[in-house]
Amino acid sequence: MKILIIINNDYESFDHSSLEVFNFIEQLSNNSDITILAFGGPKEIISRLPGNNIFYNDLKNNEHNYNDIAETINLFIKEENPDFLLFQKDDYGNFIAPMLAFRNKFPYIPDVKKVVSQTNEEIKLIRPIHGESAEAVYKVYKKSTIVIKIRKNSFEEIDLEREMRSIINISLSKSNKTNYNIVETNKMTPEGLQLEDADIVVSGGRGMGSKENFDKITNLAGLFNGAVGASKAAVESGWILPGNLVGLTGKSISPQLYLTFGISGASQHLAGCLNSQNIISVNTDESAPIFKYAKFGIVADCNDFMDELIEELKKIK
């Protein structure tokens, strides 16, 4: 089986969720011919990825030039004619995967979370739908390259190999399918521990009521050595940066402990947090949907309860 996998990283950082894509490959076949096409990221990590061939462009000064990256990948597709073209879910994959699928009239399935079955002719895959409140099984015939984008936190990360492999440097092709230029890029990375890296995440929602109250979430997260998350309502109220958003249109997280305050659990939020190992939720409404997924629940005014929790936590610290 011939596989072309696209690994995208901003200059010099490495997104470990791409290691999950290799687990998906192992589930397809344990004898694949894997070509890695990596854009950005530290070379010493890229060279330890398990591919038969590794091609690399450091994206220096070219970050986010999606159309040129797509054009470069397209040349590889024509050359390699892979059975599967795989992407991880991020800004690059969300843009380039559907674009190249439709450019080549290839079937495209985004957000794949499970392989159901496979024969020589077809493959069946599961992806979540309706804000992750439901799931769908899709069947795709293996008549051409199948383009797949892998959902985050659905497959186990593989280990990097010990030995470094040789990398072939490539240059970016120039796309003529663009009529715009990037004037500037503004990144507002949330302060402190990043959501995706944290073992403990404390999130607040509409129930927090105000920016002042929401600041207590930051305080509590600090006491837990955790990261701060938020629902869409809290972000839209301007209580916290969009980079802290957990959910379908924000970050997907899988911490050991996910503590929520005043979040009812709209499906769009659940989409980003259901991979947490332990969800503990505080809400005034006993019938809030989040309680259907929480291991422990506290029915209480989230502000009152949080004040007490902060007090008690300070005592044992």
Place this chain on the structure above:
Amino acid sequence: MKICVCIKEVPDSDTPPDKLSIDKEKLKITPTENISSTVNTFDLNAVELALKFSENFNDCEITIISLGNNFTSEVIKKPIAMGADKLVICESEKLDNIDVYTTANILSKMINKTGPYDVIFCGRHASDFDMASVPFAISEILEIPIINIVRDIKPKKNEFIIEKIITDGFQVLSAKLPLVLTVGNQAGDPRFPTLKGIMEASKTKLEKIQLSDLNLNSNDDFVNQIELEKIYFPENDNQIKFISGENNKEKAVNLLRILKKEGIF
């Protein structure tokens, strides 16, 4: 300036799963009785951005385009009540279970028939199947460049300044038209319809395009590349334990004790 916004009627994404049912034959999720469908929220954000953008021009027309089966007239007319000018739909039983490529093919033909347009706005994804794909397919079919998750577009001299959302921030782009733009909630809440708008919408006739008017080639334009085989609600056997206590202080103490006992913290 000619603007088009593609919209889709969907079950309300805020509806909890127990108020939804699955139509096993048509393979779609339908709201149970007394719960209405809505225009996909991100599509309404797209309508909002289109309206804001149109305010920069004296001569501007916004056409809303949609396809599907069994439209709810008052739902699909909402963009007109918000201030859009025209509503063009293609309605047919044949459009019940089509994949993104077929959808985009038909939408592109509707766009060609009613256009050309300077900007084609779409919601970033539809809340029913979350594919986030149709705008990209339209971009490829019509060979019009696409910019995704745009929160603002303004004219500036001979160009257009666009703000696009990226993870943890945003980018400023300078662009030329035509463009396909996808829009999310960052573009701002959709405006409420005005009384005048609602009157206007009730008078507005749906402009209908028949599938047969679109010169579709059944061999090419109607072949699903991916087959939806089954949809279901995943089983959830989670049993929550509520932490009790006389007051919040006691509940907080009990929570910390349980966290410790379970080895979570």
